[in-house]
Amino acid sequence: xxxxxxxxxxxxxxxxxxxxxxxxxxxxxxxxxxxxxxxxxxxxxxxxxxxxxxxxxxxxxxxxxxxxxxxxxxxxxxxxxxxxxxxxxxxxxxxxxxxxxxxxxxxxxxxxxxxxxxxxxxxxxxxxxxxxxxxxxxxxxxxxxxxxxxxxxxxxxxxxxxxxxxxxxxxxxxxxxxxxxxxxxxxxxxxxxxxxxxxxxxxxxxxxxxxxxxxxxxxxxxxxxxxxxxxxxxxxxxxxxxxxxxxxxxxxxxxxxxxxx
Amino acid sequence: xxxxxxxxxxxxxxxxxxxxxxxxxxxxxxxxxxxxxxxxxxxxxxxxxxxxxxxxxxxxxxxxxxxxxxxxxxxxxxxxxxxxxxxxxxxxxxxxxxxxxxxxxxxxxxxxxxxxxxxxxxxxxxxxxxxxxxxxxxxxxxxxxxxxxxxxxxxxxxxxxxxxxxxxxxxxxxxxxxxxxxxxxxxxxxxxxxxxxxxxxxxxxxxxxxxxxxxxxxxxxxxxxxxxxxxxxxxxxxxxxxxxxxxxxxxxxxxxxxxxxxxxxx
Numbered sequence: 001x002x003x004x005x006x007x008x009x010x011x012x013x014x015x016x017x018x019x020x021x022x023x024x025x026x027x028x029x030x031x032x033x034x035x036x037x038x039x040x041x042x043x044x045x046x047x048x049x050x051x052x053x054x055x056x057x058x059x060x061x062x063x064x065x066x067x068x069x070x071x072x073x074x075x076x077x078x079x080x081x082x083x084x085x086x087x088x089x090x091x092x093x094x095x096x097x098x099x100x101x102x103x104x105x106x107x108x109x110x111x112x113x114x115x116x117x118x119x120x121x122x123x124x125x126x127x128x129x130x131x132x133x134x135x136x137x138x139x140x141x142x143x144x145x146x147x148x149x150x151x152x153x154x155x156x157x158x159x160x161x162x163x164x165x166x167x168x169x170x171x172x173x174x175x176x177x178x179x180x181x182x183x184x185x186x187x188x189x190x191x192x193x194x195x196x197x198x199x200x201x202x203x204x205x206x207x208x209x210x211x212x213x214x215x216x217x218x219x220x221x222x223x224x225x226x227x228x229x230x231x232x233x234x235x236x237x238x239x240x241x242x243x244x245x246x247x248x249x250x251x252x253x254x255x256x257x258x259x260x261x
Numbered sequence: 262x263x264x265x266x267x268x269x270x271x272x273x274x275x276x277x278x279x280x281x282x283x284x285x286x287x288x289x290x291x292x293x294x295x296x297x298x299x300x301x302x303x304x305x306x307x308x309x310x311x312x313x314x315x316x317x318x319x320x321x322x323x324x325x326x327x328x329x330x331x332x333x334x335x336x337x338x339x340x341x342x343x344x345x346x347x348x349x350x351x352x353x354x355x356x357x358x359x360x361x362x363x364x365x366x367x368x369x370x371x372x373x374x375x376x377x378x379x380x381x382x383x384x385x386x387x388x389x390x391x392x393x394x395x396x397x398x399x400x401x402x403x404x405x406x407x408x409x410x411x412x413x414x415x416x417x418x419x420x421x422x423x424x425x426x427x428x429x430x431x432x433x434x435x436x437x438x439x440x441x442x443x444x445x446x447x448x449x450x451x452x453x454x455x456x457x458x459x460x461x462x463x464x465x466x467x468x469x470x471x472x473x474x475x476x477x478x479x480x481x482x483x484x485x486x487x488x489x490x491x492x493x494x495x496x497x498x499x500x501x502x503x504x505x506x507x508x509x510x511x512x513x514x515x516x517x518x519x520x521x522x523x524x525x526x527x
Contacts, residue, residue, distance in 0.1 A: 011522075013521070013522050014521070059522075062354075062522075065358045066357070066358060066519070067354050067357060067358055067519065067524060068519055068520075068522055069516070069519045069520045071520075086362075087360070087362055090358055090359060090360050091360045093358065095355070095358050097351065097354065097355060101350050101351060102350055102351035102352045102354070102355045103350070103352065104275060104279060104352065105350075106278065106279045106282040106283070107275060107278055107279065111275070111278060114271065115271050115272075115274075115275050116355075116359060118267055118268050118270070118271035119268055119271065119356070119359040119360065119361045119366070120359050120360045120361075121264055121360045121361075124267060147282070163355075167360070
């Protein structure tokens, strides 16, 4: 059974200018974030959402996580509709957002994880062990008792991943998870992703990084200006360059790497 | 139930750790308490012992009035600040994706904000009695009854402020109104009977007026719950009406914010 189902999903953000708009230049209007997007994801599958800025990747993740509600079509997670059964959906989903500072700055990494684990109803008896595990997996063991206000961007990002993992979700959503990570941590993270998929976790990962897509993806969703341009499997032998060529061919954007040759 | 208590414990612990790590916060609060009480003590001495509103000495009258008023406004302010901070840091969106229902999360967070200010209120009243010799004749059960009902009303006001913050990013406007209007109209500094008739009628429609009056009766006059039944009934009615309305409004504004994508707007 498919764990995530998008059926003709549409999402539009409407902009309302400020009340005294004559002082500024803000325009009334709307942004079509997603248009008639349909796809599904099975258990143990890693889907990579690839696309430029503003293509709708984060919107798709937010719709699954219940942060947003769709304007058209339907989203189902584990058979539940985020509109009617948001609680059931939230129990299944873990999300690592791109916003670095979504933590309580005067709590340590461990205290932040304990707080979110309590809200995610992780049993108290298992909490300490799970937190130690995710701290180890994300390389934050030595910084576990440091206040997060002293963290670097990369450490925030690792903690965001740790927070998403601590509830052991059946659906894991990752928004540019390795943007600020060093090469070694990134490589270790990709291994972790593949290991989670082996444990039946469904993973959706939004990225611009072709190497990341090649390293972890079972399937590639290519989004461009809110439309799904491609939904296809990623072959075992496909590398970053192959995905790069595919991406620029599909989107029609100009690949400066080729232009500069 | 166990899970809810566990979440409440986690939220209280988070807020306590955050508060004690703002190193100067406690000291500043303590200095503020003593400065305010000293100002009221000398004001009542300057006015003289002849002024006894409702037969109560003026200093204890002021102490209870401002104590309850500050508890209301500062609690709502603390709660609103936590919502605004969560919007600014992006924590709010993440909190809304946890397994805890948004309404439950908001109520638990507001309880934590109010618990902190309840401690401040107790310190304020204890300091007034111990240091400035305010005479009290407390009826414990009446005090608890007034406090619990006032807490429910204050929770509702805090939730309304959070609702306005999520819906229009203007929760502070309600608090400004609370800060200025209620201070003047709720009998904090002087009896509402001295107001012109139209303003007195408005004052009688404000729940804080009954909370202040009830606490004076319970703490300073030692009235029993039976004697105070009319005041407790009014407070109970306000709580029974305001709390469900506030929660319904919050639920609606959160749903609207998820639809419009404005959850993290501030």
